[in-house]
Amino acid sequence: MELNDRFLNPQLGRIVRTLGFDHEWAHGEGAHLIDAAGTSYLDLLCGYGTFAVGRNHPDVIAALRELMDARTANLPQLGVSLLPGALAEALVARAPERIAAMVTANSGTEAVEGAMKLARAATGRPRILYASHAFHGLTLGSLSLNGDEQFRAGFGPLLPDCTSVPFGELDALTAELERGDVAAFIVEPVQGKGVNLPPEGYLPGAQEACRKHGALFVCDEVQTGFGRTGRLFALEHWNLDPDMICVAKALSGGFVPVGGVLVSAAVRAKVFDGMERGVRHGSTFGGNDMAAAAGLATLAVIEREGLVERAARLGELLLELTLPLVERYEIVREVRGLGLMWAIELGTPSSRRRRAVWSVVERAQTGLAAQLLVVPLFQRHRIFCQVAGHRMNVVKALPALVIEESEIRRFAEALEDVVARADRMGGAVGRLGWDLARGSARALRR
Numbered sequence: 001m002e003l004n005d006r007f008l009n010p011q012l013g014r015i016v017r018t019l020g021f022d023h024e025w026a027h028g029e030g031a032h033l034i035d036a037a038g039t040s041y042l043d044l045l046c047g048y049g050t051f052a053v054g055r056n057h058p059d060v061i062a063a064l065r066e067l068m069d070a071r072t073a074n075l076p077q078l079g080v081s082l083l084p085g086a087l088a089e090a091l092v093a094r095a096p097e098r099i100a101a102m103v104t105a106n107s108g109t110e111a112v113e114g115a116m117k118l119a120r121a122a123t124g125r126p127r128i129l130y131a132s133h134a135f136h137g138l139t140l141g142s143l144s145l146n147g148d149e150q151f152r153a154g155f156g157p158l159l160p161d162c163t164s165v166p167f168g169e170l171d172a173l174t175a176e177l178e179r180g181d182v183a184a185f186i187v188e189p190v191q192g193k194g195v196n197l198p199p200e201g202y203l204p205g206a207q208e209a210c211r212k213h214g215a216l217f218v219c220d221e222v223q224t225g226f227g228r229t230g231r232l233f234a235l236e237h238w239n240l241d242p243d244m245i246c247v248a249k250a251l252s253g254g255f256v257p258v259g260g261v262l263v264s265a266a267v268r269a270k271v272f273d274g275m276e277r278g279v280r281h282g283s284t285f286g287g288n289d290m291a292a293a294a295g296l297a298t299l300a301v302i303e304r305e306g307l308v309e310r311a312a313r314l315g316e317l318l319l320e321l322t323l324p325l326v327e328r329y330e331i332v333r334e335v336r337g338l339g340l341m342w343a344i345e346l347g348t349p350s351s352r353r354r355r356a357v358w359s360v361v362e363r364a365q366t367g368l369a370a371q372l373l374v375v376p377l378f379q380r381h382r383i384f385c386q387v388a389g390h391r392m393n394v395v396k397a398l399p400a401l402v403i404e405e406s407e408i409r410r411f412a413e414a415l416e417d418v419v420a421r422a423d424r425m426g427g428a429v430g431r432l433g434w435d436l437a438r439g440s441a442r443a444l445r446r
Contacts, residue, residue, distance in 0.1 A: 019371070020379055028055030031400040031407060033384060041378070042407055044385040044397040049192075049223045049341075052250035053301045054402040060253035063297035067289060074289040083292035090299055091262055094232055096241040098264045104287035105259035108222030108248035109137025112186065114261045115244050116141050117281055119184035119216045122270040126160075129176055129185040129215075131167035135193045135389075136186065136220055136246075145186060148193060150390040167191060168199045173206055177213035184216040184244075189234035192223045193389035195336060195343035195396055203238045216243040216267065222259070223341075226250040227302055227401050230312030230339030237338070243267055253298040258291035307401040314399075314408050315339040321412035328416075329423040330354060331369075333393075340401060344415070346370060346393040349425065357425040367391040372422035373415070381414035 001022060005013045016022045024036040031054055033043045046052070053060065073081060088102035103118065105111040116128055130136065130145035137143065138151060144159035146152055147167075165172045167187075176182060185206060190197055210217040219242045224234035226247075231237055233245065244267060248259035272278055285291075302308060315337060322344065325332045331354070333347030346369050349355050361369050370387045373395045377383040388396035397411070 019375060021384075030054035030056075031403040039382065041382045041384045042399075042403075042411065044383060044399050044411065046398040046400055047254060048249070049228060049398045050249045050252060051254040052226055052228060052401045053253055053298055053305075053307065054400045055254060057253060057298075057301055057402075059301050060255060060294055060297040063293050064255060064290065067293040072289045075285070075287075081289055083289045083296070084287035087292040087295045088260075090296060091247070091260070094299075095245060095262050096233075096235065098241045098243060099245060099262045100265035101263050101268045103261040103263055103268075103281065104283070105248070105261065106257045106283060106285055106291070107137075107259045108220075108246065109139045109142045110283065110286075111222065111246035111248055111259040111261050112136045112142040112145065112220060113139060114281060115184065115186060115218050115220075115246055116145075118244065118261060118263060118267055118271050119186075119218065121280075122267045123183045123214065123216060125181050125183040125215070127176075127179075127182045128162050129165055129173065129182055130162065131187050131191070132164050133167055133191055133193055133196060134164075134186075134188060134220075135191070136188075137222075148390060167196060168202050170202055170205045170209065174209045174213075177209050177215055180213065182210075182213065182215040184218050185210050186218040186220055186246075188220045188224065189237070189240070190224050190229060190338055190341060194345075194392055194394050195338075195341055195388060197336060197338060198238075203235070203240055207240055207242065210243075218242055218244040218246065220246045222246055222248045223398075226298070227308040227311045228339055228341050228398070230308065230315050232302075232308050234338070251295045251298055252291070253294045253301070256288075256290045256294040257285075258295050260286075302401075305402070311339040311401045314403065314405060315342070317405065318342055318397075318408050318412065321409065322415060325416060325419055329419050331358075331423045331425070332419060340397075340399050340403070342397045343388055343394050344373070344419075346373075346395075346422075349423070354423070354425045365391070367393050369393050369422070370395050373418050376418045376421065377414060381410075381417070383411060383414055 001013055025033055026036045027034050031043055032040045034040050091102055092099055103114055105114050132147045134145060134147040136145045141159055144162040163176060165176055207217045219235045221233050243264045245262040252258045319337055322335045326335055330349035331346050334345045336343055348358050370393045374385060374387055377385060385397050388394035
């Protein structure tokens with residue numbers, strides 16, 4: 001933490017100390033983080049979904065060790081190596097029919113940047129559409145598609161010709177497409193910030209509208225891909241066949257940064273349409289052997305251990321155990337999820353006294369009430385999770401897909417405990433204020 005505060009991001013250090021998350025993490029194992037005192041915490045933050053196969057999976061470690069021992073001719077640049085092609089082949093084989101190739105990247109935001117460039121080059125059109133509340137990354141191009149002003153503020157002017165449309169409103173999307181200048185509509189099948197699920201028929205309708213008006217339909221599966229929602233790709237829930245798919249996060253196995261844009265044959269042919277344009281897009285470390293080895297090992301683990309099916313089954317159990325909270329507690333507005341991508345949203349209580357206390361909390365900072373769940377889950381129940389976005393009363397869980405059923409039940413029991421305490425508002429608010437005050441004092445001292 002001292003090194004972070006001196007040389008990295010001291011404001012992150014203040015946030016971590018204020019929430020009481022400033023533990024010395026010693027190691028990770030599967031669905032757990034273990035601190036220096038040997039205390040195990042159930043990790044429902046999961047590196048923002050990166051550790052889908054669990055932390056330090058032995059099979060991925062073995063693959064990386066084997067690769068290093070092989071001393072491969074990595075990144076010849078004006079030449080090719082075997083493993084990136086093998087990873088691309090494996091991904092194309094598992095993708096929808098339209099997908100024929102991969103353009104390599106190093107992260108989710110770089111994959112989105114790539115998709116933006118490829119869409120403009122393939123269509124000759126300038127505009128990119130994105131949905132309200134979207135999150136596609138934080139580099140300048142993907143930030144231009146970010147639906148949260150908190151992330152955008154202070155970094156403008158952002159890229160021109162990037163237009164927001166309301167998530168779930170097909171008529172608004174169609175009206176923009178009808179202008180005839182849209183290169184692509186880029187959308188998360190399930191929005192990561194808030195775990196917002198699309199209305200019935202929205203995504204198939206969006207794909208059809210894009211095809212009708214000559215725009216590319218792009219699915220950002222950076223967080224939802226590789227089993228997270230109970231399908232290998234979330235788009236499978238709606239039988240989508242996009243022109244491009246952005247992938248990253250879980251494909252890495254949690255070890256090596258990796259990303260890519262899965263593209264149709266038509267997109268690849270239009271972008272790389274001659275020898276003089278053969279290197280018009282790429283990156284120095286894109287498609288390196290370490291990333292490819294990690295990706296191949298991760299795909300093997302997902303299939304061998306049945307993690308896609310496991311996510312579907314345990315996700316249904318998690319909803320079954322937590323949906324009743326909506327009826328039991330005034331403070332709970334909604335519980336929602338798909339596979340092991342889950343969220344609970346809090347809202348204004350109906351009773352007068354509780355509503356008054358809620359108003360005090362929300363006046364202090366919109367979204368602060370969500371910490372009524374996050375902080376005690378960590379401190380009392382040793383469960384590590386997150387508020388789903390800035391100024392929103394949504395708590396989100398992204399368990400590792402290797403999580404045990406007993407841990408799902410443990411989380412549901414712990415959640416009801418903290419929800420019941422929060423629902424009473426008075427004492428919970430006081431305890432939260434004291435906890436955050438202590439954390440803030442520690443943050444200021446350091």
